[in-house]
Amino acid sequence: MKLLLGIGGSDDSIHALERAVDRVAETGDDLTVAILRNPATEAEPAAIEERVQAVLDDAGVSAVVRHLEGDPGSQLVDLAERESFDRIVLGGGETSPMGKIKLGGIAEFVLLNSHVSVTLVR
């Protein structure tokens, strides 16, 4: 399966990365990591890439790492559809102090617009 993981540096996106890489280590799926600009975080793409590489190295998994400029949700959906990915993987949202799940803006756009299946990692 051809997976496209979108990561913008929020805590839930890092969690999604770790879970997806663990899973790929078992399944041997073809993973591409797309580094996005999430307006809700101040994470620098270079710092995110370092983190991504560290997680991949720890798990002994190789993946193509790409950088997407511009609006993150639409760029991710566009890439997934154009290059025939089977699935988009994203962080499943942050939780409030109360424990309420709050879907991120990128996930919201992707869920509503993607023709490719989407997995939100909790």
Added chain:
Amino acid sequence: MSRDKYPAEPAGAFPDPPTTVEDREDRSITVRRYDEERDRAALEAMYDAFDPADRAQGIPPTGADRIADWLDSITGEGTVNVVATHRDTVVGHATLVPDEPEATAELAIFVLQDYQGAGIGTLLIETLLGAGRAAGVERVWLSVERWNEPAISLYEKVGFVPSDTESFEHEMAIRL
């Protein structure tokens, strides 16, 4: 949530717990501060009986272990909790959980299905806000599903105003 999203003026007076009223079904309902020793088991029982169709954004969780963990966190240090009781059972619960910056809290309220629509929610939330103000809370926010009109009306009635209406969930805020 940023400070400028809260109303400029503080809300009006709120009742001091305990308060006892007859609800619209003529049941005697008491709203009072939550007491861990006295109420914990009854509160767990309430959430065990809670209709999962009334969950919002993943809470209340289901299953004894998840309910217990969640209650530990929302009744812990710095939180403010009130319960509505009918005879010996807890039929409603409202909570303030601290958030950043200081003196800010997130609010949630749950009323058992058989006790909804009887005026208990209004009393619970007003009593909670009174207890929160007494505990030094100055800003309270909440999120509610945008289609949940009865809940939004209730929050508006006690003085909440919309603060973020752009995302899936409708956010509202009040100043105490």
